[in-house]
Amino acid sequence: xxRYDAKNSEKHWQAVWAERQCFVAPNESEKxxxxxxxxxxxxxxxxxxxHVRNYTMGxxxxxxxxxxxxxxxxxxxxxAFGLPAENAAREKGVDPRDWTYANIAAMRAQLKQMxxxxxxxxxxxxxxxxxxxxxxxxxxxxxxAGLVYRAEADVNWDPVDGTVLANEQVIDGRGWRSGAPVERxxxxxxxxxxxxxxxxxxxxxxxxxxxxEKVRLMQKNWIGRSEGLRxxxxxxxxxxVDVFSTRPDTLFGASFVALSPDHPLAERLAKSDxxxxxxxxxxxxxxxxxxxxxxxxxxxxxxxLTAAHPFDPNWQLPVYVANFVLMAYGxxxxxxxxxxxxxxxxxxxxxxxxVLPVVVPQGANPKNFEIGSEAYVGPxxxxxxxxxxxxxxxxxxxxxAKLLEAEGRAERTVHYRLRDWLVSRQRPxxxxxxxxxxxxxxxxxxxxxxxxxxxxxxxQFQGAGNPLDAxxxxxxxxxxxxxxxxxxxxxxxxxxxxSSWYFARFCDARxxxxxxxKAAGYWLPVDQYIGGIExxxxxxxxxxxxxxxxxxxxxxxxxxxFAGLFTQGMVCHETYKGHNGQWLALDEVEKRDGKAYxxxxxxxxxxxxxxxxxKSKKNGIAPEAIxxxxxxxxxxxxxxxxxxxxxxxxxxxxxxxxxxRFVQRIWRLVTEAxxxxxxxxxxxxxxxxxxxxxxATHRAIAAVTEDLDNLRFNRAVAQIYTLAHAIGxxxxxxxxxxxxxxxxxxxxxxxxxxxxxxxxxxxALGHETLVADVPWPKADPELVRSDTITIxxxxxxxxxxxxxxxxxxAQPALETxxxxxxxxxxxxxxxxxRRVIVVPDRIVNVVA
RNA sequence: GCCCCUGUGGCGGAAUGGUAGACGCGGCAGACUCAAAAUCUGUUGCCUUCACGGGCGUGCUGGUUCGAGUCCGGCCAGGGGCACCA
Numbered sequence: 001x002x003r004y005d006a007k008n009s010e011k012h013w014q015a016v017w018a019e020r021q022c023f024v025a026p027n028e029s030e031k032x033x034x035x036x037x038x039x040x041x042x043x044x045x046x047x048x049x050x051h052v053r054n055y056t057m058g059x060x061x062x063x064x065x066x067x068x069x070x071x072x073x074x075x076x077x078x079x080a081f082g083l084p085a086e087n088a089a090r091e092k093g094v095d096p097r098d099w100t101y102a103n104i105a106a107m108r109a110q111l112k113q114m115x116x117x118x119x120x121x122x123x124x125x126x127x128x129x130x131x132x133x134x135x136x137x138x139x140x141x142x143x144x145a146g147l148v149y150r151a152e153a154d155v156n157w158d159p160v161d162g163t164v165l166a167n168e169q170v171i172d173g174r175g176w177r178s179g180a181p182v183e184r185x186x187x188x189x190x191x192x193x194x195x196x197x198x199x200x201x202x203x204x205x206x207x208x209x210x211x212x213e214k215v216r217l218m219q220k221n222w223i224g225r226s227e228g229l230r231x232x233x234x235x236x237x238x239x240x241v242d243v244f245s246t247r248p249d250t251l252f253g254a255s256f257v258a259l260s261p262d263h264p265l266a267e268r269l270a271k272s273d274x275x276x277x278x279x280x281x282x283x284x285x286x287x288x289x290x291x292x293x294x295x296x297x298x299x300x301x302x303x304x305l306t307a308a309h310p311f312d313p314n315w316q317l318p319v320y321v322a323n324f325v326l327m328a329y330g331x332x333x334x335x336x337x338x339x340x341x342x343x344x345x346x347x348x349x350x351x352x353x354x355v356l357p358v359v360v361p362q363g364a365n366p367k368n369f370e371i372g373s374e375a376y377v378g379p380x381x382x383x384x385x386x387x388x389x390x391x392x393x394x395x396x397x398x399x400x401a402k403l404l405e406a407e408g409r410a411e412r413t414v415h416y417r418l419r420d421w422l423v424s425r426q427r428p429x430x431x432x433x434x435x436x437x438x439x440x441x442x443x444x445x446x447x448x449x450x451x452x453x454x455x456x457x458x459x460q461f462q463g464a465g466n467p468l469d470a471x472x473x474x475x476x477x478x479x480x481x482x483x484x485x486x487x488x489x490x491x492x493x494x495x496x497x498x499s500s501w502y503f504a505r506f507c508d509a510r511x512x513x514x515x516x517x518k519a520a521g522y523w524l525p526v527d528q529y530i531g532g533i534e535x536x537x538x539x540x541x542x543x544x545x546x547x548x549x550x551x552x553x554x555x556x557x558x559x560x561x562f563a564g565l566f567t568q569g570m571v572c573h574e575t576y577k578g579h580n581g582q583w584l585a586l587d588e589v590e591k592r593d594g595k596a597y598x599x600x601x602x603x604x605x606x607x608x609x610x611x612x613x614x615k616s617k618k619n620g621i622a623p624e625a626i627x628x629x630x631x632x633x634x635x636x637x638x639x640x641x642x643x644x645x646x647x648x649x650x651x652x653x654x655x656x657x658x659x660x661r662f663v664q665r666i667w668r669l670v671t672e673a674x675x676x677x678x679x680x681x682x683x684x685x686x687x688x689x690x691x692x693x694x695x696a697t698h699r700a701i702a703a704v705t706e707d708l709d710n711l712r713f714n715r716a717v718a719q720i721y722t723l724a725h726a727i728g729x730x731x732x733x734x735x736x737x738x739x740x741x742x743x744x745x746x747x748x749x750x751x752x753x754x755x756x757x758x759x760x761x762x763x764a765l766g767h768e769t770l771v772a773d774v775p776w777p778k779a780d781p782e783l784v785r786s787d788t789i790t791i792x793x794x795x796x797x798x799x800x801x802x803x804x805x806x807x808x809x810a811q812p813a814l815e816t817x818x819x820x821x822x823x824x825x826x827x828x829x830x831x832x833x834r835r836v837i838v839v840p841d842r843i844v845n846v847v848a
Numbered sequence: 849g850c851c852c853c854u855g856u857g858g859c860g861g862a863a864u865g866g867u868a869g870a871c872g873c874g875g876c877a878g879a880c881u882c883a884a885a886a887u888c889u890g891u892u893g894c895c896u897u898c899a900c901g902g903g904c905g906u907g908c909u910g911g912u913u914c915g916a917g918u919c920c921g922g923c924c925a926g927g928g929g930c931a932c933c934a
Contacts, residue, residue, distance in 0.1 A: 213852095214852060214853065214928095214929095217851080217852065218851085218852075218929065218930090221850090221851060221852085221929085221930075221933095222929095222930080222931090224931090224933060226933065226934085228934075243934085244933095244934070245934060246933085246934055247934070298932090323932095324849095324932050325932085325934085326931070326932070326933075326934095328931065328933090329931075329932090329933045329934075330933075330934065334934050335934090336934090337934090341934065342849065342850095342932095343849070343932060343934080344934085346849090415933080415934095416933095417931070417933055419931090533928085533929090536929080537929085537930090641860090641871085641872065642860045642861060642871080642872060642873080643860060643861070644861080647854085647860095647861095648927090649860085650859090650860070652859090652860085652873075654859095654873055654874070655860080655872075655873060657873090658872065658873060659872090661887095662872090664886095664887095665887090668887085714860090714861075714862090714871085714872095715862075715870090715871085717871075717872080718861090718862075718870065718871035718872075719870095719871080720871095721870095721871055721872070722870080722871070725871095728888085729889090790867075791866095791867085792866070792867035793867090794866080794867085794914085794915070796914080796915085797866095797913095797914070797915040797916090798915095799867050801867095802867065823901095834914095835914065836914090837866095837914045837915075839866070842866055843866040843867080843915080844866095845866080845914050845915055846914090847914050847915095
């Protein structure tokens with residue numbers, strides 16, 4: 001029997017699908033629509049295993065929904081602006097445009113090898129002038145709608161990339177791309193007013209019921225709503241300092257006031273206080289990096305000023321500048337209550353400040369309740385707090401707020417941690433911001449008729465700074481308003497802008513305007529979005545904001561771009577380290593008897609734990625190599641097998657071999673079944689082994705359908721193995737029509753996961769249609785349910801036997817049958833049962 | 849520091865509060881073969897027993913329940929996120 005020739009078969013079917021335009025989605029259809037989207041890739045030049053997993057999952061769903069009768073939109077594009085192209089330009093002297101499009105061509109070819117059911121007619125790259133022209137149009141419209149503004153901002157400056165980074169793009173005090181230590185600079189920057197939608201972005205999370213709870217929680221925490229009180233302390237120098245607190249109930253436990261080193265007052269004091277200036281500078285070297293601040297010891301600088309307690313002018317609190325107070329949150333100043341805040345406690349212990357408990361838990365005696373090394377943050381009643389004594393925390397908060405508000409000294413406020421989105425980037429390989437600065441007219445948007453603002457043909461990458469800015473002619477233009485000499489904005493957009501609306505552009509990728517209202521009305525929202533958890537916050541939040549903006553501009557009626565979200569796990573592999581601790585690549589190592597050795601030697605190497613495939617750890621496996629060896633169907637099958645899709649998967653060669661064996665097994669099952677009745681033969685009533693196979697077939701159809709509906713690919717795979725086994729083990733005497741039906745179901749169920757193999761098998765079974773065009777099989781409920789079932793019999797919850805009964809057998813009969821079991825009698829040892837729990841069709845539990 | 853997730857055989861993992869370990873990988877045994885490869889079949893949690901059987905088992909520890917991998921409380925370990933969120 002000839003083996004299945006994956007290489008030729010896959011090439012053949014890919015050509016057939018392309019030729020017949022199987023996966024081109026019409027924008028009008030009688031069918032219900034289904035929009036399946038995977039996060040589009042950055043064109044790095046080659047696909048990695050993470051892409052393979054991501055696009056396989058989306059492809060299975062797209063093909064499954066198509067078979068179920070949906071009009072499926074499953075597009076692909078390229079997130080093509082960004083720093084790597086610039087780095088390549090600087091390092092290799094290539095044009096970023098050429099580099100990017102060459103990468104796209106290479107990756108497109110690799111993706112096509114995977115046999116994805118994609119509507120390639122909608123493909124675009126964000127660096128296509130046609131795409132970014134439309135984005136510029138949106139920028140101007142957002143600007144006119146009041147969603148864009150320019151402001152001075154204290155920004156993170158990356159001295160290597162010569163670019164500004166958003167706070168959330170700084171990792172450990174270094175640029176998230178360049179790794180260079182970040183400096184601070186004040187620059188005039190463009191912002192999107194995402195905070196205009198804060199409340200809505202938060203409250204709408206509750207309605208995203210097909211999003212992972214984890215992601216909704218992460219977004220909720222990121223938006224960070226907190227209710228509190230804003231009030232001021234009078235300082236000994238005659239000034240006032242505003243603080244924000246969510247715990248005003250603990251005011252009588254205050255023992256200090258602390259300012260952020262970035263607080264204007266701290267900066268002003270530092271001008272005449274060298275030591276303070278040094279302290280502030282030291283803190284700034286820590287950057288905004290969380291880890292650095294985390295591990296840094298709490299420290300402060302006593303300004304010598306004091307602050308009067310709001311309820312007692314004679315009570316003076318010391319005023320510190322403290323390294324743990326953030327300017328970006330609240331007012332940049334706090335009052336410290338060491339007994340009920342861990343950070344304040346550590347600070348107080350260090351500077352020997354009083355620690356007075358003012359909230360005591362239920363049952364504790366206020367007189368001897370003491371704070372040790374842990375602050376008490378739980379509920380309780382107020383103590384040591386004069387007129388607040390005895391109140392619970394919530395009532396005390398309200399009381400303090402009421403008193404201070406009545407005197408006009410405080411304001412109940414809701415604070416969010418979400419800040420506006422800084423989109424300016426000083427990079428040449430991005431979408432130019434279509435604004436013009438005129439000495440006379442100020443900021444003027446580029447006229448619509450002058451769009452797009454194209455990037456210049458040739459850019460010089462020598463030297464730091466932005467080549468757009470350094471270009472001899474590009475930025476010099478006439479003011480659209482007064483006609484005088486003016487300058488273009490040379491900043492480009494954050495690439496998150498590009499990815500914030502591409503899903504809407506896919507609805508009609510060649511529309512004249514940015515988004516076709518009609519097409520977006522038909523396709524949006526995306527029914528299932530699939531991508532990595534690393535985008536759980538920024539990308540998804542920005543896309544949600546942008547969609548609201550598009551709604552405001554009338555491009556769409558939806559606010560939420562992604563009705564369903566699925567975040568897949570990473571692809572991992574064992575790691576290896578040599579004697580001096582360096583990472584070893586997979587092809588430098590060979591395994592024998594469970595141990596790893598340097599290839600060709602007896603030098604043992606350390607086997608590290610499995611980690612996400614990465615260049616730095618040298619544990620990556622190239623998908624092309626696997627596709628070359630086994631074919632795309634095998635790698636697809638591996639990605640779907642065993643591990644639940646949301647969990648990290650470990651790549652193993654043994655597993656891949658197992659997948660490849662299964663490909664051959666299906667092919668053998670199909671091709672060995674010679675002499676079947678012709679296609680479309682009806683199955684007559686059968687019994688015995690033939691009925692068993694029919695039942696197995698319909699059970700598999702039902703189970704796979706349900707599993708794919710819920711993206712439980714690993715379970716669907718297990719069901720298909722079970723059906724294949726049932727077919728292989730079936731009695732040779734059963735009618736060919738039954739065997740045919742089982743094989744056809746097997747092929748169709750496998751179709752979304754191993755599409756090439758399925759087409760070959762379908763053809764081998766005598767069909768002239770394509771699996772890609774065949775409707776999804778339907779399970780007969782009669783055949784899914786079995787008439788007899790096995791019921792467990794327990795004594796005191798321990799299994800003692802089973803009984804086979806007809807479905808629906810009544811309680812008394814079950815009880816009698818259970819009690820007559822020999823092991824049950826033995827366990828009872830002659831005594832009468834105290835009680836017998838009988839759940840029909842489920843279980844009998846005898847309580848002895 | 850705060851928040852989130854995950855702990856089940858040798859391994860990846862199944863399991864609406866109702867027979868723990870489906871399915872796959874690996875191992876073992878057998879069939880086919882002169883032999884091997886390939887393939888097929890069976891078997892495979894641990895302890896105990898000649899056997900029948902019995903006991904123990906879902907990170908630990910309490911609880912709820914006739915019955916807990918599943919629900920609740922307390923811990924431990926590993927992983928992830930974050931802007932110390934006052």
